[in-house]
Amino acid sequence: MGERVLEADCASCAGLCCVAPAFAKTSDFAIDKAPGRPCPNLDGTTCTIHDRLDAKGFHGCVVFDCFGAGQRITQETFGGRSWREAPDMLALLPIVRQLHELMWLLTEALKLDEAAELHPMLRDAREETDRLAGGAAAAVKRLDLDAYRRKINPLLQQASELARAKARAKGQKDHRGANLIGRRMRGADLRAASLRGALLIGADLRGADLRRADFTGADLRGADLRGADLTGALFLTEAQLRAAVV
Ligand code: SF4
Structure with a gap:
């Protein structure tokens, strides 16, 4: 097509x-x-x-x-x-x-x-x-x-x-569908984490390592992503970024 x-x-x-x-x-x-x-x-x-x-x-x-x-x-x-x-x-x-x-x-x-x-x-x-x-x-x-x-x-x-698979740290928790509203995760190692459908409303993700993390359907309204590393992030839309603080 x-x-x-x-x-x-x-x-x-x-x-x-x-x-x-x-x-x-x-x-x-x-x-x-x-x-x-x-x-x-x-x-x-x-x-x-x-x-x-x-x-x-x-x-x-x-x-x-x-x-x-x-x-x-x-x-x-x-x-x-x-x-x-x-x-x-x-x-x-x-x-x-x-x-x-x-x-x-x-x-x-x-x-x-x-x-x-x-x-x-x-x-x-x-x-x-x-x-x-x-x-x-x-x-x-x-x-x-x-x-x-x-x-x-x-x-x-x-x-x-x-x-x-390769980028994920050993023992990396699966945050799929997790309720992380307002969670303090400043500087967290979330490299290649699954954040599919996670509720991240108002979460503090400043300076977090989010390289290769999967954001499918994650709710990022008001999430603070300032200084976070989003290199190679998966399925992250422009609208999700507009909803977050970047
Ligand atoms: S505020 Fe503007 S963009 Fe939003 S629904 Fe109304 S007309 Fe549409």
């Missing part, structure tokens, strides 16, 4: 992420908003406070990443229509977004030389995921996303294991 763009292109999107999700008034959003209702800051398809999101209390928008799902649904699945003309677009956003995130993870795994033996399977999985994401609206809505993730995740985990 040609290289699918897995980055948001807001200019080609009908503003789906500003309409589809619900907001709860928290530190991430300044307002409550029902799903399917346009955010009051949306003018057509343009955010009127785009350059002041943090100052206006919309940090949740700063750290959101659709991985290119918005423009794909708008332009490819619905031929450039608006969500008002085709409200079905809104229901597709969370599904296609997750499929595009999987494609991003598979693409990252394909960059790992240590996982070369898995590359054919990773390539097939990326193609299949791309095909599913580009299906007709009804087929996308019918997809059992949890089952599909369960099918793909072992492959990503194997790639991560292979990439971290």
